[in-house]
Amino acid sequence: MSFTNIGFHNIVYPGFNGLQFSLMGMGLVFGGLLIIAVYILILPRLLAIGAPKPQKNTGKDEKDAAEEEEILLAIATALHLHNDFPEGEDRITWKSHGDMESPWLVSGRLHSLNIRKPANTWNISK
Amino acid sequence: MSFTNIGFHNIVYPGFNGLQFSLMGMGLVFGGLLIIAVYILILPRLLAIGAPKPQKNTGKDEKDAAEEEEILLAIATALHLHNDFPEGEDRITWKSHGDMESPWLVSGRLHSLNIRKPANTWNISK
Amino acid sequence: MSFTNIGFHNIVYPGFNGLQFSLMGMGLVFGGLLIIAVYILILPRLLAIGAPKPQKNTGKDEKDAAEEEEILLAIATALHLHNDFPEGEDRITWKSHGDMESPWLVSGRLHSLNIRKPANTWNISK
Amino acid sequence: MNLFTFYNNSGIAHLEWTNLVMIAVGVIFIYLAITKDYEPLLLIPIGFGVIVGNIPPIEGMPLSVYAENSVFSYLYLGVMKGIYPPLIFLGIGAMTDFSTMLSNPKLILLGAAAQIGVFLTFIGSLYLGFSPQQAGAIGIIGGADGPTAIFLSSMLAPELLGPIAIAAYSYMALVPVIQPPIMYLFTTKKERQIHMKPPRRVSKKEKVIFPIVAFLICALIAPGSMTLLGMLFFGNLLKESMVTERLANTARNSLIDIVTILLGFSVGASTQAQTFLTAQSILIFILGAASFVVATTGGVLFAKLMNLFLKEKINPLLGAAGVSAVPDSARVVHAVGLKEDPTNFLLMHAMAPNVAGVIGSAIAAGVLWSALGGF
Amino acid sequence: MNLFTFYNNSGIAHLEWTNLVMIAVGVIFIYLAITKDYEPLLLIPIGFGVIVGNIPPIEGMPLSVYAENSVFSYLYLGVMKGIYPPLIFLGIGAMTDFSTMLSNPKLILLGAAAQIGVFLTFIGSLYLGFSPQQAGAIGIIGGADGPTAIFLSSMLAPELLGPIAIAAYSYMALVPVIQPPIMYLFTTKKERQIHMKPPRRVSKKEKVIFPIVAFLICALIAPGSMTLLGMLFFGNLLKESMVTERLANTARNSLIDIVTILLGFSVGASTQAQTFLTAQSILIFILGAASFVVATTGGVLFAKLMNLFLKEKINPLLGAAGVSAVPDSARVVHAVGLKEDPTNFLLMHAMAPNVAGVIGSAIAAGVLWSALGGF
Amino acid sequence: MNLFTFYNNSGIAHLEWTNLVMIAVGVIFIYLAITKDYEPLLLIPIGFGVIVGNIPPIEGMPLSVYAENSVFSYLYLGVMKGIYPPLIFLGIGAMTDFSTMLSNPKLILLGAAAQIGVFLTFIGSLYLGFSPQQAGAIGIIGGADGPTAIFLSSMLAPELLGPIAIAAYSYMALVPVIQPPIMYLFTTKKERQIHMKPPRRVSKKEKVIFPIVAFLICALIAPGSMTLLGMLFFGNLLKESMVTERLANTARNSLIDIVTILLGFSVGASTQAQTFLTAQSILIFILGAASFVVATTGGVLFAKLMNLFLKEKINPLLGAAGVSAVPDSARVVHAVGLKEDPTNFLLMHAMAPNVAGVIGSAIAAGVLWSALGGF
Numbered sequence A, B, C: 001m002s003f004t005n006i007g008f009h010n011i012v013y014p015g016f017n018g019l020q021f022s023l024m025g026m027g028l029v030f031g032g033l034l035i036i037a038v039y040i041l042i043l044p045r046l047l048a049i050g051a052p053k054p055q056k057n058t059g060k061d062e063k064d065a066a067e068e069e070e071i072l073l074a075i076a077t078a079l080h081l082h083n084d085f086p087e088g089e090d091r092i093t094w095k096s097h098g099d100m101e102s103p104w105l106v107s108g109r110l111h112s113l114n115i116r117k118p119a120n121t122w123n124i125s126k
Numbered sequence D, E, F: 001m002n003l004f005t006f007y008n009n010s011g012i013a014h015l016e017w018t019n020l021v022m023i024a025v026g027v028i029f030i031y032l033a034i035t036k037d038y039e040p041l042l043l044i045p046i047g048f049g050v051i052v053g054n055i056p057p058i059e060g061m062p063l064s065v066y067a068e069n070s071v072f073s074y075l076y077l078g079v080m081k082g083i084y085p086p087l088i089f090l091g092i093g094a095m096t097d098f099s100t101m102l103s104n105p106k107l108i109l110l111g112a113a114a115q116i117g118v119f120l121t122f123i124g125s126l127y128l129g130f131s132p133q134q135a136g137a138i139g140i141i142g143g144a145d146g147p148t149a150i151f152l153s154s155m156l157a158p159e160l161l162g163p164i165a166i167a168a169y170s171y172m173a174l175v176p177v178i179q180p181p182i183m184y185l186f187t188t189k190k191e192r193q194i195h196m197k198p199p200r201r202v203s204k205k206e207k208v209i210f211p212i213v214a215f216l217i218c219a220l221i222a223p224g225s226m227t228l229l230g231m232l233f234f235g236n237l238l239k240e241s242m243v244t245e246r247l248a249n250t251a252r253n254s255l256i257d258i259v260t261i262l263l264g265f266s267v268g269a270s271t272q273a274q275t276f277l278t279a280q281s282i283l284i285f286i287l288g289a290a291s292f293v294v295a296t297t298g299g300v301l302f303a304k305l306m307n308l309f310l311k312e313k314i315n316p317l318l319g320a321a322g323v324s325a326v327p328d329s330a331r332v333v334h335a336v337g338l339k340e341d342p343t344n345f346l347l348m349h350a351m352a353p354n355v356a357g358v359i360g361s362a363i364a365a366g367v368l369w370s371a372l373g374g375f
């Protein structure tokens, strides 16, 4: 860049039209965001069509069934723990939507319930 | 490295004086930490000069003003939320020194106050 | 890969025997896990040999001694803090197994106890 | 530099219907992850990656994972160079509790048996004309372990990495759909009702020594498994030693999360329809499904075989957990067992073959790599 | 190897007064960050980086970001290769709540209008003799988005990256100083008192679908925006899907923090006075300021233009939030609105043009990149 | 492709007794870390790395840290290129509280005095025939700072990096064993009972300005220390500025943890017996031990020297904390002091020479690097 080269000839010259270019660029920005805006306006109506009430209920029922199963499972587990390991610490909770590690943790917790004495001192084996 | 080559001739030889080098190195370490020590000794006095009591008060006043404004703002917001969305959960707190995400969170929280029913089930639209 | 080339001649041909290879591979997998299983079966017995009761007790005694020292140290520190800085906030706790930063934090906490007025405003020096 | 250029530079101009198919696949992945909760931590990054990867990039512009100097190509390096999978294994090691396996080592053999899926699929792939290297990479899909599959194909058959990774993760996500029918087919109701004895207590010492010894055994038998298992057992040692809790914590949280995001996204973004939608890919998907079926069958039947010799019978459902797919196949075993008998809790026991399956498929991968890698 | 060598190897021997100027700039950045709370997460790393970058390095020693094999040059790679900005966008996506935008899509257009600053500055830079590539990179300062500016200049005009990055971040930090006068100049008191209607409730479904569809629209129109917006919407999907909360959490915490530290520091350290203090840099600072002023004006005036057609008037202050500079310009709008009428709460509404501005400038960057990148 | 090939590809076939020795060393490191709690965050990653690094890899297979294109070689890059140590310094800076040092600057000189160990060991290493570059890298073991030692040897003598790193970390772990006898040897009971005056209060302003000024002083005197100290003081500024708490938090948690895991593991894995177990390594271990002893002695004697001139006497035990080895040597000083007088609390005071020692050894490293690096 040299300051001797200031002028409009830098904006429009053969093979490059900076003004036209800017207009098109601005147009694309506007166009893109306008389409997003229109999509947002339309979507709720589309969703209303796509998800009529009966269908919604079916979905809900399925979900309820799944949840119910999970609750039953949790209760059964709790009972099992209570009956089989009465001395255990019943601090297990069944996370319905656990993250990646939860099964590990659950497994570990279940395991720890089988252990009557604390196993966290280094020198005690078996 | 070969063990046949042990001796003082490795420490001082033409073009390299290991003893002088070590002295200078030790000097630089000492010099650097000494300057830091001197700086630390001097700084509190410099700060005392640079920040005379009247100036300090001004600073404090400014700060107080800013804080006051923020408090007023928080109260106003709380009132606004309480009046306009009486059924909302008024658990908003205005963090005076929020981290990067706080405005997002505030925005989200403010938004959630406008919502009468929980929107966290997948099948309920609009 | 071309689909014109399907057949058993791809599995066994001069210089490569896919069946034998698979057998050996499966054998290694089995072998490896079998050795692990055997190791696990044997280990508790080995540990029982390696750690006879008297030795265990010695270990425990040493540990107890170390813990006792640490407890005494904590008490002494607490007393020291209480006596020398009666106005301080005695919320120090001596972590017996602190992580990397704990000494820094302890040092910081100890330091803050020496400070009579809060030092967290920018404009107050010395 | 006019409207035509702008249009030509847009993605619409170059969008092919195959891209739309792939974008639909990405959307389905995301849909399944959200509504069915199938492995969302994998399917959402992969699914969005598939969508991104199927936007036609401008010719020569550094955009796609395959374009030189593009940002996505740098993120994809961790896949191509096999760096992400061992880091994921580090995190998995730091969250794995081997105690159930330590307390009942018999169950480890189920994790070995399920690896039959790997080798039978290897033979099947050879039969169909894949090269031994490609066949090895396809076979490992039956190991049911995403990172292992990605690692081995990056080493043996990088040209098939996309379809193999997608197949592996798809079937891992579909474990709750694929496994139960097979489990019912090969077991009787009575077998499914077998209760397992509560496991014995495992000492801290055993837990600390285990990762070191297990690593030595595996690595000395199959050095090719050193990279993955070194990291797995390293992570586990960080956890079990108790004195490096902060490192274990970072390994199983920030570190594994960051790697999971980058791995899933860039694997997904590598599935450009133009290179992905081939007859080969379809074959790989078929072979992958077969692989899962064989592996599950292998585990279940081996458990029944063991029962011929054991006094204390094993519930053969546990064999299905030998495929790894941690922890989903253990969950499936638990759920199927609970359906037969609401007092039969198999989850804890199923974790033993499950983690053994992870080790087993890493050994299998090591063996295939060292034997087929041409060293 | 004597005292003279030691002196010659020290930094004092090569310190020039221009380095002292730059070190003072770094100190001012840190001072502003601490006392005025202007974007401290950016200004402190950049400020300290500026200080480090202006210690004269020993000739040939691998110290500075420009020296081959130096540690700082490796950290700077993430800037030069454009890797840090998309990772920051990933984290921003994982912390962005698009609901206010979804509930009032009209406001999106304000985020588009503010991009006029980008293109007018582009023309201005051309006029002053910058090459089209350089002009594009300078123009994007008006996008008011640091990562976007860094990304585009690393691609189009790496030789100007330092001044462009510093200008972009300086003006983002100075938003509370630059914008209010313009907002007062172009609005009447009555306009500033316009209350906005509380937004409608947005369903979870809308929020989940949004990042996917918005990505497809933007990427198909301007594939060059794929890298930044792919990451932004990916992060947002991780957040909104609800099933990948742990990934979203890592993206918006550890990951974005690590990248912010490295990006800020190494951008700062790239401002060695010897290459930084040029007439060009000063021009870029002037053009950047102009760009911000034009962008703010564009947003405000477009809001007034829209009011000519709308029944429900928009508070034209919201137009100023279209420049992005998330979330500072939304805060400024809120504060100015509150000063006119203590019951007028604009923050929530201002977030809509604000995030739209982020998308808008990423599209603009994509268009400039693909048209000027010479592919 | 037969049983023989499989055996030849196994690790057992190539295991040498020296590998077994190194594996035993790794196990001992882990054992000490767990049972004695000696620097577990370093010894466990290094120990497991040593085990992994001594599994004989298959010839030509990309497994070890030295094999081209192996995953471990990519992780090891951060060591070889000197990238990990400055990132660790960033985290250390973000967790360091310099206030005790600011409140009693006299104690800083103890941190300088202990660096005599660096230069005497340098001379000793020269005497034994090491090249000046190697001698410099060996000397810095006496700096008692693992990252600094790794950084300097990666720059000056990469061929010795393994033994130097292992020696540095071993002795840092053994600080509670090495230092007390020396402390008792050179101090009288009365000296050990000297109480220190409670330090004065340090203002926030002083704490914020300190990292900036201290960096400028160090970097202008010894630009070679810029990389390590730049990061150390940058991390400290993130902490002390109070406005970038989230960045400081990430730097001292996720970031330092990730780097610690990778650094420790890959340094450990670089100790293949075949290249590690040499006469040179044994010499380095001997020199390293001498270095620690000299450094401790230097610190203690200098404190006694200072007492000749000071009215308010310093407890000479504090001199031992000048070796850095943060925070273990400060702890040792505290414990020894407490044994003489259960009311004498030196921990807080010992942190001053301790962190000064970190700065001092980084300056020493910078001086050695710039003078011997051949620039």
Ligand code: NA
Binding pocket: D142, D143, D144, D145, D322, D323, D324, D325, D357, D358, D360, D361
């Ligand atoms: Na498996």
Ligand code: NA
Binding pocket: E142, E143, E144, E145, E322, E323, E324, E325, E357, E358, E359, E360, E361, E362
């Ligand atoms: Na913008």
Ligand code: NA
Binding pocket: F142, F143, F144, F145, F322, F323, F324, F325, F357, F358, F360, F361, F362
């Ligand atoms: Na030191």
